[in-house]
Amino acid sequence: xxxxxxxTPLLEVRGLRAAxxxxxxxxxxxxxxxxxxxHAIMGPNGSGKSTLAGVLAGRDRAQVTGGTATLDGRDLLxxxxxxxxxxxxxxxFQYPVEIPGVGNLYFLRTALNxxxxxxxxxxxxxxDFLGLAKEKMKLVEMDPAxxxxxxxxxxxxxxxxxxxxxxxxxxxxxxxxxxxxxxxxDIDALRVVARGVDALRSPDRATVLVTHYQxxxxxxxxxxxxxxxxxxxxxxxxxxxxxxxxxxxxxxVEP
Amino acid sequence: MSDALKELTEQKYKYGFVTDVAEDRxxxxxxxxxxxxxxxxxxxxQFLLDFRLKAFRHWLTLEEPTWAKxxxxxxxxxxxxxxxxxxxxxxxxxxxxxDPELREAFAKLGIPLEEQKRLSNVAVDxxxxxxSVATTFKKKLADMGVIFGSFSDAVRDHPxxxxxxxxxxxxxxxxxxxTLNSAVFSDGSFAYVPKGVRCPMELSTxxxxxxxxxxxxxxxxxVADEGAYVSYLEGCTAPQRDQNQLHAAVVExxxxxxxxxxxxxxxxxxPGDAEGRGGIYNFVTKRGKAMRRAKISWTxxxxxSAITWKYPSCILQGDESVGEFYSVALANHxxxxxxxxxxxxxxxxTRSTIVSKGISAGHGQNTYRGLVKIGKGAEGAxxxxxCDSLLIGDRCGAHTFPYIEARxxxxxxxxxxxxxxxxxxxxxxxxxxxxxxEDAVSMIVNGFARQVLRELxxxxxxxxxxxxxxxxxxxxx
Numbered sequence: 001x002x003x004x005x006x007x008t009p010l011l012e013v014r015g016l017r018a019a020x021x022x023x024x025x026x027x028x029x030x031x032x033x034x035x036x037x038x039h040a041i042m043g044p045n046g047s048g049k050s051t052l053a054g055v056l057a058g059r060d061r062a063q064v065t066g067g068t069a070t071l072d073g074r075d076l077l078x079x080x081x082x083x084x085x086x087x088x089x090x091x092x093f094q095y096p097v098e099i100p101g102v103g104n105l106y107f108l109r110t111a112l113n114x115x116x117x118x119x120x121x122x123x124x125x126x127x128d129f130l131g132l133a134k135e136k137m138k139l140v141e142m143d144p145a146x147x148x149x150x151x152x153x154x155x156x157x158x159x160x161x162x163x164x165x166x167x168x169x170x171x172x173x174x175x176x177x178x179x180x181x182x183x184x185x186d187i188d189a190l191r192v193v194a195r196g197v198d199a200l201r202s203p204d205r206a207t208v209l210v211t212h213y214q215x216x217x218x219x220x221x222x223x224x225x226x227x228x229x230x231x232x233x234x235x236x237x238x239x240x241x242x243x244x245x246x247x248x249x250x251x252x253v254e255p
Numbered sequence: 256m257s258d259a260l261k262e263l264t265e266q267k268y269k270y271g272f273v274t275d276v277a278e279d280r281x282x283x284x285x286x287x288x289x290x291x292x293x294x295x296x297x298x299x300x301q302f303l304l305d306f307r308l309k310a311f312r313h314w315l316t317l318e319e320p321t322w323a324k325x326x327x328x329x330x331x332x333x334x335x336x337x338x339x340x341x342x343x344x345x346x347x348x349x350x351x352x353x354d355p356e357l358r359e360a361f362a363k364l365g366i367p368l369e370e371q372k373r374l375s376n377v378a379v380d381x382x383x384x385x386x387s388v389a390t391t392f393k394k395k396l397a398d399m400g401v402i403f404g405s406f407s408d409a410v411r412d413h414p415x416x417x418x419x420x421x422x423x424x425x426x427x428x429x430x431x432x433x434t435l436n437s438a439v440f441s442d443g444s445f446a447y448v449p450k451g452v453r454c455p456m457e458l459s460t461x462x463x464x465x466x467x468x469x470x471x472x473x474x475x476x477x478v479a480d481e482g483a484y485v486s487y488l489e490g491c492t493a494p495q496r497d498q499n500q501l502h503a504a505v506v507e508x509x510x511x512x513x514x515x516x517x518x519x520x521x522x523x524x525x526p527g528d529a530e531g532r533g534g535i536y537n538f539v540t541k542r543g544k545a546m547r548r549a550k551i552s553w554t555x556x557x558x559x560s561a562i563t564w565k566y567p568s569c570i571l572q573g574d575e576s577v578g579e580f581y582s583v584a585l586a587n588h589x590x591x592x593x594x595x596x597x598x599x600x601x602x603x604x605t606r607s608t609i610v611s612k613g614i615s616a617g618h619g620q621n622t623y624r625g626l627v628k629i630g631k632g633a634e635g636a637x638x639x640x641x642c643d644s645l646l647i648g649d650r651c652g653a654h655t656f657p658y659i660e661a662r663x664x665x666x667x668x669x670x671x672x673x674x675x676x677x678x679x680x681x682x683x684x685x686x687x688x689x690x691x692x693e694d695a696v697s698m699i700v701n702g703f704a705r706q707v708l709r710e711l712x713x714x715x716x717x718x719x720x721x722x723x724x725x726x727x728x729x730x731x732x
Contacts, residue, residue: 057687081683081686085688096684097681097684099698099702100703101706103702107688111685111688114688150702
């Protein structure tokens with residue numbers, strides 16, 4: 001496990017509180033993720049897992065009422081969503097959105113170039129981009145026929161999730177937060193998702209898997225597992241924690 | 256800040272400048288003398304003066320229509336100048352003689368009149384305050400027998416063609432605004448493509464309103480003889496002024512047996528400001544007649560004008576003729592658009608397709624109004640209509656009025672309609688991937704309109720995409 005020489009975590013969340021329509025969902029949450037790590041956040045429905053993912057990505061459905069979150073030492077909460085993306089944060093959506101008429105590949109290139117431009121890097125031309133996209137499509141076993149269809153337009157649940165992983169693979173984020181990426185997936189698709197996550201494993205990057213089931217963890221072995229309940233992380237541990245959850249259910253973690 | 260965003264957020268209407276040229280304008284107001292004066296200024300033959308006078312006398316008996324879903328203050332028809340032309344109006348021996356001021360005005364609009372600078376496959380007729388000031392590639396077209404130029408030149412050089420077809424699709428009695436146009440039209444474009452000729456380049460007219468207090472009344476007439484093909488583009492802009500200006504044009508298309516006419520419009524007249532001051536009243540009659548196995552295809556991108564009242568239509572006269580209408584209409588701020596088409600099926604086995612995409616933002620009101628009429632003899636006629644509306648924000652409106660009249664039991668008429676909003680989820684998804692909100696809106700809107708935009712010739716498609724993004728400036732947030 002590699003760490004930055006100065007020990008700054010990639011993601012550091014301290015005492016994070018957030019409310020939706022006045023109802024507090026996150027109640028003082030702490031989480032530290034270092035570069036090179038894969039974390040899993042598990043927990044029962046309603047524990048606040050998806051809200052956490054949304055708040056970190058800047059979804060304005062929830063209002064942050066307290067605490068801090070930094071990415072590489074930068075105040076995440078002060079940035080609009082697109083600048084969080086430019087800073088290297090990627091959210092894999094539980095329910096990827098359809099954008100009719102906007103070609104999938106066109107969308108991905110627009111996103112990649114918007115990020116590169118904002119970082120002062122050169123934009124990729126159509127040919128170079130196509131080369132990159134083809135390589136990543138192989139990784140996620142995606143049929144090229146999907147590329148010119150509208151973004152997620154008429155995709156099955158599994159295809160949408162593969163598309164999320166494809167976007168992640170092309171954008172190469174520093175921190176990927178995958179929200180219930182495994183829900184509704186068959187075993188083949190799970191394998192593909194796992195391969196996508198593994199391909200991004202590197203000393204400079206990290207992944208946070210948000211999941212309800214431990215099944216995903218048979219394919220991706222996390223370094224740390226956290227159990228969330230009622231808006232806080234209540235247990236943290238190694239892989240053995242997942243197995244314990246599998247046997248005992250979530251009832252024992254409920255406050 | 257990205258260039259695209261800069262363009263989107265800072266660019267107001269960028270064609271709002273005024274060109275300082277000497278004008279030959281007549282007094283305000285409209286009466287029979289004014290009609291005669293316009294005709295005399297243009298040295299017209301008797302048949303044309305008669306046409307104008309019949310139209311004017313008929314117009315006096317008509318009432319301005321009120322059925323469209325648009326609201327505006329009454330127009331004072333006596334407070335309009337009906338003829339204004341840039342001076343001097345001597346005959347130009349070559350393009351070099353075009354007034355430098357005018358040349359510069361068109362250069363600013365991105366329409367260089369020098370032929371060597373033009374895209375190689377587009378011939379342009381430039382119309383400035385209702386008068387054609389220049390036509391490029393005339394000679395090259397003439398070699399193929401294609402006549403293309405100003406309406407006035409056609410009246411002088413080919414009066415027999417003008418007399419034969421003028422009013423044959425839109426009669427002078429047609430409707431209030433078309434009748435007014437028939438009385439006072441000043442210029443416009445004319446094209447004739449002879450039998451069996453495939454016009455080798457896109458024909459294009461660029462309309463520019465410059466003078467204040469004037470009405471713009473052009474007349475366009477395109478005739479594709481048997482088996483001919485022509486693709487025609489028109490673009491329009493006007494200066495930014497606080498007063499409303501009336502634009503009442505008429506376009507007639509004649510597609511003889513086996514001919515095909517593709518007519519594309521990118522309409523970007525000044526739309527008025529965010530509070531609805533100023534802007535063009537765009538009250539236009541466009542119609543084509545398709546004979547046996549002929550095809551007429553209208554594609555329009557309507558982003559400008561304070562009010563749009565426009566129904567490009569097809570009379571499918573001949574058996575197996577085909578009509579198409581592809582439209583994107585955008586109403587932002589206080590703009591109002593009431594637009595659609597009429598597909599009149601007369602011949603047997605005639606087919607028509609309607610794809611209408613309406614985008615409403617700000618306080619904009621967007622109405623689709625379309626008629627599909629299947630005549631008694633239109634055995635086996637088929638129509639498919641698709642009307643989609645996209646709403647941006649919660650203060651705008653989208654309205655759909657499809658009329659269907661079928662008098663033949665073998666007809667098949669299908670109508671589909673959807674209404675959707677740009678959702679917060681879509682915007683967040685784009686932003687999470689690093690795309691700024693304004694760019695995301697522009698991308699989503701272009702995706703919505705794609706089915707129509709892909710019908711446009713390449714040069715126009717790119718311009719139209721940018722225009723859609725620009726016209727939505729300030730519509731989010």
